[in-house]
Amino acid sequence: MPELPEVEVVRRGLATHITGARIEAIQVFHPRAVRNTPGGPAQVEAMLDGATVQAVRRRGKFMWLELGHGADQPAELPVIVHLGMSGQMLIKDPGTPQHKHLRIWAKLSSGQELWFVDQRTFGYWEPADFGPDGLPAAIAHIAPDLLDPTLDLRGLARTIKARNTPIKRVLMDQHVVSGIGNIYADEMLWEARIHPLIPAKRMSLGRVEKLLEVGREVMRRALAQGGTSFDALYVNVNGESGYFDVSLNAYGRTGKPCPRCGEPIARLVDVGRSGHFCRRCQRRR
DNA sequence: CCAACTACCTGTTAGC
DNA sequence: TGCTAACAGGTAGTTG
Numbered sequence: 001m002p003e004l005p006e007v008e009v010v011r012r013g014l015a016t017h018i019t020g021a022r023i024e025a026i027q028v029f030h031p032r033a034v035r036n037t038p039g040g041p042a043q044v045e046a047m048l049d050g051a052t053v054q055a056v057r058r059r060g061k062f063m064w065l066e067l068g069h070g071a072d073q074p075a076e077l078p079v080i081v082h083l084g085m086s087g088q089m090l091i092k093d094p095g096t097p098q099h100k101h102l103r104i105w106a107k108l109s110s111g112q113e114l115w116f117v118d119q120r121t122f123g124y125w126e127p128a129d130f131g132p133d134g135l136p137a138a139i140a141h142i143a144p145d146l147l148d149p150t151l152d153l154r155g156l157a158r159t160i161k162a163r164n165t166p167i168k169r170v171l172m173d174q175h176v177v178s179g180i181g182n183i184y185a186d187e188m189l190w191e192a193r194i195h196p197l198i199p200a201k202r203m204s205l206g207r208v209e210k211l212l213e214v215g216r217e218v219m220r221r222a223l224a225q226g227g228t229s230f231d232a233l234y235v236n237v238n239g240e241s242g243y244f245d246v247s248l249n250a251y252g253r254t255g256k257p258c259p260r261c262g263e264p265i266a267r268l269v270d271v272g273r274s275g276h277f278c279r280r281c282q283r284r285r
Numbered sequence: 286c287c288a289a290c291t292a293c294c295t296g297t298t299a300g301c
Numbered sequence: 302t303g304c305t306a307a308c309a310g311g312t313a314g315t316t317g
Contacts, residue, residue, distance in 0.1 A: 032293090032294085084294090085294080085295095086294090086295085086296095101295095119294085119295060119296070120293090120294045120295055120296080121293085121294055121295080122293075122294065163287085163288090164287085164288080165287085165288065165289090169288090169289095271289080271290075272290095272291095
């Protein structure tokens with residue numbers, strides 16, 4: 001559920017609250033909360049204990065904390081944080097009663113606590129190394145996202161057009177462009193009036209470019225409203241929901257009138273995932 | 286390389 | 302009322 005705007009809201013909150021803070025104690029409560037660690041939870045605890053958070057960065061839906069030993073020392077190692085479906089990074093005052101789904105707990109030198117809460121355990125923290133480009137090597141396969149200032153939009157449009165796959169699936173392929181999940185794929189396709197099942201190959205280059213520009217605007221609007229939330233699973237670091245969901249035009253609106261033409265929004269299932277679109281505005285051809 | 290499919294999770298809701 | 306099935310869905314891994 002958390003996609004680019006939601007993750008960016010969390011990243012900003014973390015940057016504000018934990019940059020420069022030292023981790024004075026840490027405890028991992030669930031084995032699935034850490035990944036790619038031969039040493040298991042203990043390895044992550046050892047890596048983070050005593051480290052200082054120097055920066056919090058993001059690409060697509062992936063965040064990472066840059067850790068060092070001393071606020072003015074260069075970053076030594078990144079730890080990747082992915083929220084999965086239901087992960088939350090929360091800043092708590094000491095003494096807050098424990099949450100049922102608390103997976104990782106850390107005590108910070110700021111006096112506050114950092115909680116990683118995750119109901120469905122698809123989220124995780126992962127110790128990593130820096131690759132040559134300054135990104136964690138473990139996410140080298142994740143493409144730039146639509147809000148990345150270095151994004152080559154024309155080049156991306158050409159890559160997308162080379163794929164013989166329904167456009168919605170291509171948008172959600174994190175190797176191609178990152179940060180787009182089911183919600184924002186539906187929203188940007190609705191906005192651009194494009195049918196989700198049209199093969200990317202059959203679209204004109206200009207239409208693909210237009211779709212990407214529209215997508216970038218949708219992301220910016222959602223970010224300005226603090227992201228989307230339906231059921232309080234997605235919240236910022238203070239536990240507050242965003243309110244972009246009131247701006248959704250297609251996603252989750254099955255049977256409700258299309259805000260553009262009044263036609264009831266249709267639901268279609270592709271690869272077991274539900275999609276929402278307007279049959280009248282988003283024609284196949 | 287590309288495309289398609291599946292496993293991994295648990296809380297909530299719909300249906301019988 | 303109580304049970305079961307469907308649903309939510311991001312990513313890695315596998316298969317063809």
